[in-house]
Amino acid sequence: MARPRQFDEQDVVARATDLFWRRGYNATSVRDLGSELELTSSSLYRTFTDKHSLFLRALDHYRETESAEAAERLGADGPVAEVLRDWLVWTVSHVDGRGCLVVNSATELGNSDARASERIGAAFGTTRAALTALLDRGRRTGELPADLDVDQVADLVFTLVLGLRVRERAGQSAAELASAVDGTVALVTGPSA
Numbered sequence: 001m002a003r004p005r006q007f008d009e010q011d012v013v014a015r016a017t018d019l020f021w022r023r024g025y026n027a028t029s030v031r032d033l034g035s036e037l038e039l040t041s042s043s044l045y046r047t048f049t050d051k052h053s054l055f056l057r058a059l060d061h062y063r064e065t066e067s068a069e070a071a072e073r074l075g076a077d078g079p080v081a082e083v084l085r086d087w088l089v090w091t092v093s094h095v096d097g098r099g100c101l102v103v104n105s106a107t108e109l110g111n112s113d114a115r116a117s118e119r120i121g122a123a124f125g126t127t128r129a130a131l132t133a134l135l136d137r138g139r140r141t142g143e144l145p146a147d148l149d150v151d152q153v154a155d156l157v158f159t160l161v162l163g164l165r166v167r168e169r170a171g172q173s174a175a176e177l178a179s180a181v182d183g184t185v186a187l188v189t190g191p192s193a
Contacts, residue, residue: 017058021101059119062101067123071130080138081189088181092168099169128158
């Protein structure tokens with residue numbers, strides 16, 4: 001008879017997410033996972049099938065937490081320029097040099113892993129949709145130009161955010177990142193924002 005699980009599966013996924021976030025997929029071994037999560041290899045395999053399945057669960061967890069928080073921040077009340085700036089600062093200041101798990105995974109795996117790529121694309125889509133909604137709100141309220149191409153600007157800002165996250169991961173200073181954030185906001189809203 002199989003023994004009942006002696007651990008909280010959601011807690012294990014959250015802790016595995018943190019490990020993959022810090023080390024990356026390829027640099028994280030099953031032994032690392034077992035040590036970090038305080039589980040035997042057999043418990044890991046019995047619960048998650050393999051390292052890749054646990055990694056996919058970690059990406060899902062990240063999307064449910066970090067990506068959802070990004071969307072929530074972009075949907076905050078307040079002037080569009082302020083919401084945009086606050087979100088940009090948050091994207092590079094709350095992760096202690098880890099960057100973004102989704103961006104890190106995209107750069108590490110490219111499109112070589114279809115199941116991970118699907119999750120990466122979904123996370124990107126969540127953030128990009130929230131950014132588009134914020135810019136559209138700014139256009140409708142007159143905070144942004146009426147003729148603003150919201151999709152094009154959202155694509156540009158999203159691409160800039162990916163670059164900011166890579167720069168943050170590479171150890172750029174807070175001052176350098178803040179300057180890039182302010183430049184991004186000025187580009188979108190005008191220098192007086």
